[in-house]
Structures are given as structure tokens and as C-alpha cells.
Amino acid sequence: MKPPVFEYFRPASTEEALDLLAAKSGAKALAGGQSLIPAMNFRLAAPEALVDLNGITTLAGIDPLPDGGLRLGAMTRHHAIETSALVTARAPLLAEAMPFIAHPQIRNRGTVGGSLAHADPAAELPAVMLALKATLVLSARGGERRISAAEFFTGLFTTALEAGELLTAIELPARLPESGFAFIELARRHGDYALVGVAATVTLGASGTCKGARIVLFSVGEGPVAAVQAPAALEGFSPDPKVIAAAAAAVQDDIDPPSDIHASAAYRRQLARVLTGRALERAVARARAHQSNPEQ
Numbered sequence: 044m045k046p047p048v049f050e051y052f053r054p055a056s057t058e059e060a061l062d063l064l065a066a067k068s069g070a071k072a073l074a075g076g077q078s079l080i081p082a083m084n085f086r087l088a089a090p091e092a093l094v095d096l097n098g099i100t101t102l103a104g105i106d107p108l109p110d111g112g113l114r115l116g117a118m119t120r121h122h123a124i125e126t127s128a129l130v131t132a133r134a135p136l137l138a139e140a141m142p143f144i145a146h147p148q149i150r151n152r153g154t155v156g157g158s159l160a161h162a163d164p165a166a167e168l169p170a171v172m173l174a175l176k177a178t179l180v181l182s183a184r185g186g187e188r189r190i191s192a193a194e195f196f197t198g199l200f201t202t203a204l205e206a207g208e209l210l211t212a213i214e215l216p217a218r219l220p221e222s223g224f225a226f227i228e229l230a231r232r233h234g235d236y237a238l239v240g241v242a243a244t245v246t247l248g249a250s251g252t253c254k255g256a257r258i259v260l261f262s263v264g265e266g267p268v269a270a271v272q273a274p275a276a277l278e279g280f281s282p283d284p285k286v287i288a289a290a291a292a293a294v295q296d297d298i299d300p301p302s303d304i305h306a307s308a309a310y311r312r313q314l315a316r317v318l319t320g321r322a323l324e325r326a327v328a329r330a331r332a333h334q335s336n337p338e339q
């Protein structure tokens with residue numbers, strides 16, 4: 044099918060894009076078009092105007108922050124993130140997740156900002172941003188505001204973005220020296236949306252006990268779900284196999300997954316337990332290795 048008729052604008056600056064979004068009530072931003080254009084072709088979306096962000100070069104880029112963190116421009120393509128040595132060094136959890144997003148052709152066009160603004164509950168990047176405690180920069184004609192990833196995702200395909208606002212950048216904090224990470228998902232075929240996925244970070248204290256853990260699941264609810272009970276089962280304990288198994292079991296009480304044509308709720312719950320256990324084992328091993336050699 045072809046999309047309904049729409050007006051098309053290609054601004055050269057963020058300011059021009061924000062003016063257009065403010066002036067045109069039914070306008071939508073166009074980033075990589077990998078979700079929006081199919082939705083328009085299926086007539087699931089019918090924006091009156093598209094404001095194409097692809098001509099705004101300042102919206103793309105990966106820059107180091109002075110505190111050891113990273114700044115990603117919203118129009119940075121998935122492929123650029125996947126192949127960035129800076130991302131691998133400073134945000135290895137993000138680097139590990141990238142190859143799971145769709146297929147290379149889609150990663151060549153799709154953008155980090157588009158994925159986050161689209162807020163698909165089965166998407167990898169919202170979970171990673173929540174696990175890394177990212178800050179999202181939202182810009183409007185009146186100025187910009189910064190909100191946490193936890194505040195940004197408000198429900199099924201919905202975010203805190205207001206009419207006329209653009210997501211312009213994502214800031215990731217520096218990695219803690221004694222922390223480890225892991226990203227795991229299961230999909231029917233590589234490149235499909237995950238049946239369940241887990242993004243985890245574990246921070247160890249000097250004595251080897253767990254100081255803190257972030258466990259975020261996706262494809263188990265209306266958006267990324269930050270587990271509460273599973274990290275509580277780890278914190279303060281030495282993360283041996285028994286403790287990890289208890290945390291993985293606890294994750295089943297953190298989620299209320301749906302049943303759909305892809306998997307039943309019971310299967311997703313079981314998968315969440317198994318994948319969380321594997322992710323924690325890998326994250327703990329990496330935290331220990333990173334403690335003894337911070338270059339790893």
C-alpha cells in the first residue's frame with residue numbers, strides 16, 4: 044500500500060525543524076523511516092506533514108563527555124553506534140545490544156532517537172537506556188529539558204515527548220570501574236523482535252559483594268521493565284550461583300508479560316528467569332574481570 048498524502052519538509056537546522064513542528068499541528072519527525080514509513084504504508088499512521096531530520100547534520104554524532112560518559116546525537120544511525128570504538132569502550136552494554144536490532148540494512152538507516160521515540164515494547168534500545176540510566180535531551184522552540192530514561196517511557200508506544208518537541212540527544216553516564224554488564228535476548232530468528240530480552244549491569248564492592256544491580260527486561264510488558272525484586276535479591280550478597288538463581292527466580296514477580304501470537308505469558312515468564320540468570324552470570328564474571336583489570 045502507499046501512504047496517505049502528506050506535506051514534506053527538509054529543514055537544514057534543528058531550529059527550523061522545531062519551527063515547522065510547532066507550526067504544523069499534524070506533523071511528525073522523520074528519522075530513519077524504518078518504523079514510521081511502514082506504519083504509514085499500512086495506514087496505521089497518517090501524519091499531515093513529515094519534517095525530515097536527515098538534512099540536519101548536527102543531530103548525528105557520538106561524542107565523549109568529560110566525565111567519561113557519552114553523548115549520542117538523536118540521528119546517529121544504529122550502524123554508527125554498532126561500529127564505534129568509543130561506544131565499545133565507554134558503553135559496552137550498548138555495543139553488545141546493537142547487533143540484535145533488526146538486520147544490517149535496517150541498522151544502516153534506523154536511528155537511536157527514532158527507536159527511543161517509537162518506544163516499541165520489544166525494542167532493545169529503550170531497555171539499554173534504562174539499564175544505563177541515560178538522560179534524554181528533549182528540545183522545543185522554548186528551550187530544552189532533560190529527563191531520565193525512566194521518566195521518558197510512559198507506556199505502549201508512548202513517551203514523555205510533547206507536541207512540537209524533538210528528542211535531540213542521549214547522554215550516558217561513565218561506566219563504574221567495578222561494574223559488569225550483559226545483554227541477552229531470545230528471538231525466533233536472528234533479527235526478529237525478541238520474545239524476551241534482558242539488559243543487566245552489576246556493580247561489585249571491594250569485598251566482592253554486589254553493591255548494586257540494574258536488570259531491565261523487554262518484550263514482557265508495555266515498555267521496558269526495570270526489575271525491583273531481582274536486584275534486591277542480589278544487593279549485599281556475594282553473587283554466587285545460588286544467589287544468582289534466587290535473583291533470576293525473583294524476576295518472575297517483577298513482570299506481568301502478555302500472551303500473544305509469538306509466546307504465552309507463562310513461556311515469557313520462564314524465559315525471563317532463564318535469561319536473567321545467564322545475564323547475571325555473565326555480568327558478574329565481567330565485573331570481577333574488570334575489577335582486576337580495568338582495561339577489560
Ligand SMILES: Cc1cc2nc3c(=O)[nH]c(=O)nc-3n(C[C@H](O)[C@H](O)[C@H](O)COP(=O)(O)OP(=O)(O)OC[C@H]3O[C@@H](n4cnc5c(N)ncnc54)[C@H](O)[C@@H]3O)c2cc1C
Pocket residue numbers: 071072073074075076077078079080081117118143144145146149152153154155156157158160161163165166167168204208209210211234235236237
Ligand atoms: C523488518 C524490521 C525489523 C525490525 N526489527 C527491530 C528490532 O529487532 N528491534 C528494534 O528495536 N527495532 C527494530 N526495527 C525498527 C528499527 O530499529 C527502527 O530503526 C526504529 O524503530 C525507528 O527508528 P527510525 O530512525 O527508523 O525512526 P522513524 O521510523 O523515522 O520514526 C519512528 C517514530 O519516532 C519519531 N521520531 C523519530 N526521531 C525522532 C526524534 N529525534 N524526536 C522525536 N520523535 C522522533 C517519528 O516521528 C516516528 O513516530 C525493525 C524495523 C523493521 C522494518
